[in-house]
């Protein structure tokens with residue numbers, strides 16, 4: 646390798662590790678599983694799979710897990726639906742909201758063809774979990790880099806034994822538009838909380854984390870009812 650090519654490669658690598666968003670994780674595994682379990686998803690144990698696949702699928706998968714929103718962003722249902730076309734594509738801004746819509750479309754499509762669509766629903770369960778992690782919804786800046794991992798793990802060690810702390814509320818979804826409305830609503834809660842903790846230069850509290858993951862679990866429960874998926878008794 647010539648010296649110039651070596652330096653070009655080095656620059657590219659440094660760019661990826663220092664500047665571009667690099668969400669190695671999301672809420673950690675147990676938190677994702679707890680969200681799916683609280684929603685009574687019968688394949689709750691698949692809800693961390695979308696993070697597993699990142700180490701093999703790389704750029705196909707990584708942009709489905711966050712939306713890099715500058716301060717002041719207000720997410721609209723139209724923005725959510727527009728992101729769906731970017732699913733599984735390279736896009737540094739991330740397209741988490743569209744990934745929820747698109748993975749559900751894939752699930753419905755496979756079921757109509759009488760194919761096994763369950764893995765698409767498991768991807769959807771994971772993305773709905775990421776939706777409530779505030780730092781997956783805010784700009785990837787110094788604060789985000791510093792606090793990201795600690796936020797991911799804030800309730801993780803105890804969450805599977807504390808499902809009663811995840812409060813489910815009723816959401817009704819009758820159309821994809823309703824789903825986009827709900828995704829935008831929760832995204833805006835996450836952005837507001839992300840901006841708040843950043844302004845206060847602090848980590849989210851456990852109480853705030855449980856409220857957030859309660860939004861995810863409530864939404865995923867409504868999604869399962871919308872697509873008539875099997876749920877735990």
Ligand SMILES: [Zn+2]
Pocket residue numbers: 670671672695696710771775
């Ligand atoms: Zn994720």
